[in-house]
Amino acid sequence: MPERLNKPKRSAVFMDLGLLEYSRALDLQIQTLQSKIDQTITEDRIFFVEHPSVFTLGKRGGEENLVVSRDFLTAKSVDIVQTDRGGNITYHGPGQAVMYPIVDLEKNKIGVKDFVHGLEEIMKLTAMEFNIDADRNKRNHGVWVGNSKIGSVGISIKRGISFHGLAMNINPDLEPFSWINPCGLTNVSMTSIEKEIKSSADTDDLSDDDLTMEQIKNAFIRHFSSVFNYSIIRNNDHSKKTKNKQAVVA
Amino acid sequence: MKEINDLNLPDDVKYTKDHEWAKLSEDIVTIGINDYAQDQLGEIVFVELPEVGDTFSEGDEFGSVESVKAVSEMYIPISGEIVEINESLEDAPELVNESCYDDGWIIKVKPDDVSELDNLMNKAAYLDMLKG
Numbered sequence: 001m002p003e004r005l006n007k008p009k010r011s012a013v014f015m016d017l018g019l020l021e022y023s024r025a026l027d028l029q030i031q032t033l034q035s036k037i038d039q040t041i042t043e044d045r046i047f048f049v050e051h052p053s054v055f056t057l058g059k060r061g062g063e064e065n066l067v068v069s070r071d072f073l074t075a076k077s078v079d080i081v082q083t084d085r086g087g088n089i090t091y092h093g094p095g096q097a098v099m100y101p102i103v104d105l106e107k108n109k110i111g112v113k114d115f116v117h118g119l120e121e122i123m124k125l126t127a128m129e130f131n132i133d134a135d136r137n138k139r140n141h142g143v144w145v146g147n148s149k150i151g152s153v154g155i156s157i158k159r160g161i162s163f164h165g166l167a168m169n170i171n172p173d174l175e176p177f178s179w180i181n182p183c184g185l186t187n188v189s190m191t192s193i194e195k196e197i198k199s200s201a202d203t204d205d206l207s208d209d210d211l212t213m214e215q216i217k218n219a220f221i222r223h224f225s226s227v228f229n230y231s232i233i234r235n236n237d238h239s240k241k242t243k244n245k246q247a248v249v250a
Numbered sequence: 251m252k253e254i255n256d257l258n259l260p261d262d263v264k265y266t267k268d269h270e271w272a273k274l275s276e277d278i279v280t281i282g283i284n285d286y287a288q289d290q291l292g293e294i295v296f297v298e299l300p301e302v303g304d305t306f307s308e309g310d311e312f313g314s315v316e317s318v319k320a321v322s323e324m325y326i327p328i329s330g331e332i333v334e335i336n337e338s339l340e341d342a343p344e345l346v347n348e349s350c351y352d353d354g355w356i357i358k359v360k361p362d363d364v365s366e367l368d369n370l371m372n373k374a375a376y377l378d379m380l381k382g
Binding site for chain 2: 059084088155156157160
């Protein structure tokens with residue numbers, strides 16, 4: 001296809017960080033961003049991660065949307081972290097798939113609006129793989145199943161390079177979302193892929209093999225590649241078994 | 251996003267590689283983001299402004315705009331002191347989308363060295379950069 005010849009694919013290295021504290025993942029994002037600004041790293045990088053339970057605030061805050069006391073969170077051992085991303089308060093926890101693309105939007109001529117739209121599209125396409133009809137909603141950005149939110153987006157751009165990213169509920173404990181007005185919205189319920197599968201099958205019986213983080217990771221890689229025209233190189237850094245092993249998957 | 255040919259790029263301002271514009275008038279430089287920037291950012295919901303009296307060096311971050319769940323930094327194209335900020339953006343950030351060269355201007359700067367403006371691009375050079 002001549003068009004493809006004229007437009008070589010963009011490329012990024014994809015790294016699965018496993019379960020990692022929010023602040024450590026943020027440090028890694030900022031180090032990577034700085035290395036890209038300094039041009040000591042030229043390729044784009046995409047981090048895939050789950051965080052232990054944490055609330056994060058957007059650049060303009062969101063603590064007013066915390067509906068429980070700080071003492072309550074202290075008792076539950078859940079931190080609140082101030083960030084400089086767009087959007088309002090949100091929750092991250094195990095069972096939620098988080099992806100942080102550190103992508104040179106300026107060099108790749110990807111507009112901010114289009115990038116956010118594409119991140120939403122990745123979550124929508126991922127939900128579709130489980131026969132879940134997810135879509136955008138005029139109430140807010142992110143991805144919704146009816147009136148319940150399943151995925152959120154919040155990014156920052158420094159020197160034309162993106163950081164922060166998206167979070168999609170796979171099978172997390174959804175209760176902590178009830179301690180906030182997610183994204184600053186009241187009367188919003190949150191859902192997850194697991195909850196939607198169970199409600200459509202009308203069963204509580206879901207085997208561990210039916211829904212794994214590995215499936216979600218592979219779906220994110222595939223859809224990131226197709227939505228943004230990237231070839232993605234997997235680097236399973238967090239796993240000792242596969243350390244230094246790289247394979248082109250898309 | 252708009253096609254390059256559809257962009258509103260006035261001839262009487264200078265452009266930066268970060269998609270801002272600057273215009274000198276009576277020793278004061280007015281700075282904003284250009285039509286390409288406002289279009290690719292999407293609906294702007296908040297503009298973080300510096301304070302009058304703040305001083306910056308060319309290339310420093312001086313504020314940010316938040317659109318569609320994205321916070322994007324802005325960089326000052328000339329060294330100097332902030333002499334005025336567009337306070338109407340606090341209540342009406344959408345002015346940046348609606349009127350990026352007029353009502354949606356962002357800061358006014360008293361430049362340390364006005365010749366720094368010579369480093370900026372005219373419309374033709376900026377268009378070449380966008381197409382490049």
